[in-house]
Amino acid sequence: MKKIVIIPTYNEIENIEKIIRKVFSLVDEFHILIVDDGSPDGTAEEVKKMQPEFRNKLFILERNGKQGLGTAYISGFKWGLENQYDYLFEMDADFSHNPDDLLRLFDTCHTKGADMSVGSRYVTGGRVENWPLNRVLISYGASVYVRLITWMRVKDCTAGFVCYKRKVLENIPLDDIRFIGYAFQIEMKYRAWKAGFIIKEIPITFIDRKEGHSKMSKGIIKEAILGVWKMKFS
Numbered sequence: 001m002k003k004i005v006i007i008p009t010y011n012e013i014e015n016i017e018k019i020i021r022k023v024f025s026l027v028d029e030f031h032i033l034i035v036d037d038g039s040p041d042g043t044a045e046e047v048k049k050m051q052p053e054f055r056n057k058l059f060i061l062e063r064n065g066k067q068g069l070g071t072a073y074i075s076g077f078k079w080g081l082e083n084q085y086d087y088l089f090e091m092d093a094d095f096s097h098n099p100d101d102l103l104r105l106f107d108t109c110h111t112k113g114a115d116m117s118v119g120s121r122y123v124t125g126g127r128v129e130n131w132p133l134n135r136v137l138i139s140y141g142a143s144v145y146v147r148l149i150t151w152m153r154v155k156d157c158t159a160g161f162v163c164y165k166r167k168v169l170e171n172i173p174l175d176d177i178r179f180i181g182y183a184f185q186i187e188m189k190y191r192a193w194k195a196g197f198i199i200k201e202i203p204i205t206f207i208d209r210k211e212g213h214s215k216m217s218k219g220i221i222k223e224a225i226l227g228v229w230k231m232k233f234s
Contacts, residue, residue: 003106004031004085006076010066012093013041020050020058022099030089030102033079034060035072068180069160070187077169088169090162097161101204105163108200115168115197118154118189119161125203126156146186152193155201157186168197 036044047060080088091097108117120126146157172191
């Protein structure tokens with residue numbers, strides 16, 4: 001049973017070796033695909049230095065310039081499907097997602113009936129650490145906003161810590177995904193839900209990055225706000 005963790009990167013040199021080694025230290029075996037958007041800080045080069053140590057487990061896709069979170073994941077999904085992975089995961093490189101929780105996401109899909117499992121900040125037991133109050137309110141408010149418009153029963157709609165069974169991604173037309181920022185996370189959950197797949201949320205502690213810089217921008221927030229309406233009525 002093959003599992004691949006897809007990690008998009010742009011300037012993650014402070015985190016990349018640590019996150020790779022942590023995932024490979026887990027008791028269950030996961031492979032890793034790094035999708036790097038031309039990081040000028042040498043992130044891709046650091047990954048390639050590690051590949052001989054983790055032969056046939058650590059892979060990299062290099063792209064030219066920043067093309068957006070959504071297109072990075074779509075590229076990763078296609079690569080994972082082509083290479084016959086049974087479970088495909090989304091995870092950040094900056095330790096805001098605890099790699100130990102990969103095991104719980106996998107178990108939720110493998111043994112507990114989910115087609116898609118989501119590491120959620122906003123179900124009972126989930127929480128956020130080291131975020132300023134205004135960012136918590138924006139994030140939580142965005143999820144409430146999405147639920148009100150779409151009626152989708154996912155409490156953390158913008159979550160980016162996810163496990164997909166292969167069949168989910170095979171049944172979503174990946175070339176039709178329109179959003180590239182955090183609205184991408186909303187769209188993927190919405191399409192999976194509309195297709196009738198079972199989505200289950202598990203509580204996680206989301207910890208704000210300690211090293212590197214956030215990729216959040218006003219444009220990303222605007223895309224999410226307007227994108228929900230476009231998605232709803234398309």
